[in-house]
Amino acid sequence: MRYSNATNYALHTVVHLMLQPDGSSVGVQELAEMQQLSPTYLSKVLTKLRKAGLIESTPGAKGGYKISRTKHEISFLDVIHAIEGDTSLFDCTIHHEGCMIENTMRQAEENMKAELASKLLVDIAKEAESKQKEES
């Protein structure tokens, strides 16, 4: 019962891309090295992010990935959703009407998701940026 590694990779990648100068692309090679994982695997993760509209990609020489135009609206939940899909933590296949067990579990999960939807990754990026400046 935990989020997949892929979600972790995705979060880091998105933050990293947010820190790049406007318009510049980064190749999967570099992104993979940064997180010490295989490029082909990360590539699959990045494709999910692209399909969700969170990042953009250009193939070919000088190509790579860059953050989407919606940069300032991307939340933690957006990334999680892109990678994990929209499955529910608690998924009873029976669905008796008005079931309080399901209701309670769903409600708690909804609250968590609402909180994750309110947290923007661009804020994390800003924080990382100012931390770098402190150190230098």
Added chain:
Amino acid sequence: MRYSNATNYALHTVVHLMLQPDGSSVGVQELAEMQQLSPTYLSKVLTKLRKAGLIESTPGAKGGYKISRTKHEISFLDVIHAIEGDTSLFDCTIHHEGCMIENTMRQAEENMKAELASKLLVDIAKEAESKQKEES
């Protein structure tokens, strides 16, 4: 990324045991039939609940399971914890100090858990009870 079936079984079983007359035991056979699953498998789930102190068991003839004396304090989170363990949804193995990604994820999860800790299963049982009366 979802709770295991075992958690679902556990929740139902606990509620069911709460609905029994005080002091009476129910065998795993009956509990398994109710949920249409194998007794031996449910047995393992129930053992986890017992080890967590949520239910009590007596072997031998006329034995079985009954709800613990702490009946009125058992929360959703207690059951989840007993079955799933205390793993975290987001578990970064690196742990950079002051990491905001981890902090944000953890905080959201903590809030969900807090909510699940505040929901008592005995309230679900009461609701089920009054619903039964309506129907009869």
Added chain:
DNA sequence: GTATTATAGATATTAAGAGTCTTTAATATC
């Protein structure tokens, strides 16, 4: 003692996640 019932251990099956390898398509540069 006998029947009943929980417990534990070993083992098998299934499903999902994680990861690799190879091929194809798109783009830039020359």
Added chain:
DNA sequence: GATATTAAAGACTCTTAATATCTATAATAC
């Protein structure tokens, strides 16, 4: 246009965790 570069997609393997079954053991009531 040829070549190098890079993303995308598909097939495939490996690993792990959940799910489930079977068998043997221990405790209890009668």
